[in-house]
Amino acid sequence: MLIRHSFHDDLPWLRGNLHTHTTNSDGWRAPQEVVDEYAARGYDFLMISDHDFLTEPGSIDARGMTLIRGNEVTANGPHVLHVDAPSAVAPDADRQKVIAAINAAGGFAIVAHPNWEKSFAHCPRKDLETWTGYAGIEVYNGVIRRLEGSPLATDRWDRLLGLGRRVWGFAHDDSHRPGDDGIGWNMVQTADRSAAAIVSALRQGHFYASTGVAIERIRVCGRCISVETRDAERIVAHSDYGHREAVVDGPCMALTVPEDATYTYVRFECWGRGERMAWTQPFFVEQG
Ligand SMILES: [Zn+2]
Numbered sequence: 017m018l019i020r021h022s023f024h025d026d027l028p029w030l031r032g033n034l035h036t037h038t039t040n041s042d043g044w045r046a047p048q049e050v051v052d053e054y055a056a057r058g059y060d061f062l063m064i065s066d067h068d069f070l071t072e073p074g075s076i077d078a079r080g081m082t083l084i085r086g087n088e089v090t091a092n093g094p095h096v097l098h099v100d101a102p103s104a105v106a107p108d109a110d111r112q113k114v115i116a117a118i119n120a121a122g123g124f125a126i127v128a129h130p131n132w133e134k135s136f137a138h139c140p141r142k143d144l145e146t147w148t149g150y151a152g153i154e155v156y157n158g159v160i161r162r163l164e165g166s167p168l169a170t171d172r173w174d175r176l177l178g179l180g181r182r183v184w185g186f187a188h189d190d191s192h193r194p195g196d197d198g199i200g201w202n203m204v205q206t207a208d209r210s211a212a213a214i215v216s217a218l219r220q221g222h223f224y225a226s227t228g229v230a231i232e233r234i235r236v237c238g239r240c241i242s243v244e245t246r247d248a249e250r251i252v253a254h255s256d257y258g259h260r261e262a263v264v265d266g267p268c269m270a271l272t273v274p275e276d277a278t279y280t281y282v283r284f285e286c287w288g289r290g291e292r293m294a295w296t297q298p299f300f301v302e303q304g
């Protein structure tokens with residue numbers, strides 16, 4: 017048995033958000049104001065993701081952060097984040113074409129807020145399970161806290177993972193106005209703060225998603241996976257289709273995957289105080 021995973025033993029964690037809007041679409045603040053806000057919060061990287069518009073980082077003072085080029089493909093269908101975008105792609109109603117265009121341009125795609133709207137199906141399940149080539153989905157989108165639907169989409173994630181799809185879980189603010197900032201972010205493992213290195217680490221899943229719980233160390237030794245947090249009060253290990261393999265009340269969990277495990281992945285949710293949580297990427301259990 018092999019446990020395939022995407023974490024490093026010892027690399028610094030950088031904090032960043034890939035989903036925020038400015039006055040270049042329907043955000044309330046100018047790009048520089050938004051960047052100032054995130055820099056003041058101690059973020060390491062930020063992607064401005066205006067709707068169908070590429071806000072050029074070159075004209076902004078990054079205030080020491082790394083700015084990643086991107087946008088949110090919006091018109092004509094479910095919203096898709098385009099990370100590392102040389103230019104905005106056409107918002108074709110066929111989102112599979114959009115995802116292909118994003119990949120062809122050298123970037124990667126994240127399906128945004130799948131459980132937004134009264135239907136809880138901004139991104140219909142059938143689409144999510146049919147499309148290929150996207151890197152992941154937002155398992156938490158902060159702005160949905162004040163809209164219809166659910167900010168959480170771990171239900172979608174467990175279905176996809178259960179079906180054998182290897183997609184990453186991201187947490188983002190989707191900030192549009194003051195009060196939307198600092199709710200959901202990603203902690204990325206990389207010693208190199210360049211945009212290229214951060215994008216590469218994200219693409220390979222070297223990160224966890226958070227709304228406040230801090231994971232300090234993730235280790236895999238043989239069949240044992242250990243997750244150490246600073247402030248989780250409960251850690252839950254989920255496997256295929258959300259099944260709970262283990263629960264610990266405390267900041268750390270060590271899970272030994274049984275030799276005869278029938279599940280194909282396990283991922284860890286770390287629950288803290290209030291709405292603080294953190295989500296590891298899945299650890300894939302490969303038999304044989
Ligand atoms: Zn959106």
Ligand SMILES: [Zn+2]
Pocket residue numbers: 035036037088190
């Ligand atoms: Zn958005």
